[in-house]
Amino acid sequence: MRKIDRRGFLGLSGAGVAALLFAACGGTPQEEPAAHDAAETSAVGANAAAEDTTATAATDGSAAVVWFSWSGNTAGIAERIVGATGARAFEIVPEEPYPEVYDDCTDVALQEQRDGVMPAYRGDVDGWDGVSVVYLGYPIWWMDMPQVIKSFIDDHDWAGKTVVPFSTYYSSGWAGTPDKIADTCTGATVADGLSLGQNDLPSAYDQVEGWLEGLVL
Ligand SMILES: Cc1cc2nc3c(=O)[nH]c(=O)nc-3n(C[C@H](O)[C@H](O)[C@H](O)COP(=O)(O)O)c2cc1C
Structure with missing residues (x-):
């Protein structure tokens, strides 16, 4: 199990965000963010499940929770969805791990x-053809989905499936990602997702069950 430096955008100052967003336009992140405890609360993380990429919590047979999480925040939502729905769980674990150090990770990302790199990942969802609802989770990276999420989307047939996005972010909200999912998951319907700000965690995880109950799928 690899150790993660949990800094990232965790606790990033306003100026740091400005620097990073500037960097997104061609500059370089200038500030190193401080640690934030929220990420420590997640039990299902990029690391927690890394050894078993096809873990199945499973049971209803027709839903899957698929996520990538670098520092654990998004994994916390995944864990709650799996707990509430009994859906099968699949953590996207890149073949080439993202750097553990924040600055290096942002550079690579x-x-x-x-470059439009489509990173490879380990394993796959069991019984994809029989899955009708896909809860798809990711952190916002550079105002977009991580490229490894795009790899997963690209590798799968989405016709007839319902995609339910879930995400965490520092300040960018969805950053338009559900529309990108609708554009790239050909033939799928995109349901109302759940997007949580990292600074509202861990208490915001309590929204998960209510959101699921209100979902019309
Ligand atoms: C490489 C990288 C890029 C990021 N880019 C953004 C961004 O553009 N907007 C934003 O609000 N947060 C951004 N963040 C912050 C993450 O979205 C946020 O910390 C998220 O909760 C992390 O989720 P995770 O713990 O599941 O990886 C970025 C973090 C990293 C590591």
Whole structure:
């Protein structure tokens, strides 16, 4: 199990965000953010499930929770969805791990995005053809989905499926990602998702069950 430096945008100052967003337009992140405890609360993380990429919590047979999480925040939502729905769980674990150090990770993520890299990942969802609802989770990276999410989307047939996005972010909200999912998951319907700000965690995880109950799928 690899150790993660949980800094990232966790606790990033306003100026730091400005620097990073500036960086998204061609600059370089200038500030190193401070640690934030929220990420420590997640039990299902990029690391927690890394050894078993096809873990199945499973049971209703027709839903899957699929997520990528670098520092654990998004994994916390995934864990709650799995707990509430009994859906099968699949954590997207890149073949080449993202760097554990924040600055290195942001550099790699930005370069991947600029170059359109489609990173490989380990394993796959069991019984994809029989899955009708896909809860798809990711952190916002550089105002977009991480490239490894795009790899997953690209690798799968989405016709007839319902995609339910869930995400965490520092300040960008959805950053338009549900529309990108609608554009790229050909033939799928995109349901109302759940997007939580990292600074509202861990208490915001309590929204998960109510959101699920209100979902019309
Ligand atoms: C490489 C990288 C890029 C990020 N880009 C953004 C961004 O553009 N907007 C934003 O609000 N947060 C951004 N963040 C912050 C993450 O979205 C936020 O910390 C999220 O909760 C992390 O989720 P995770 O713990 O599941 O990885 C970025 C974080 C990293 C590591």
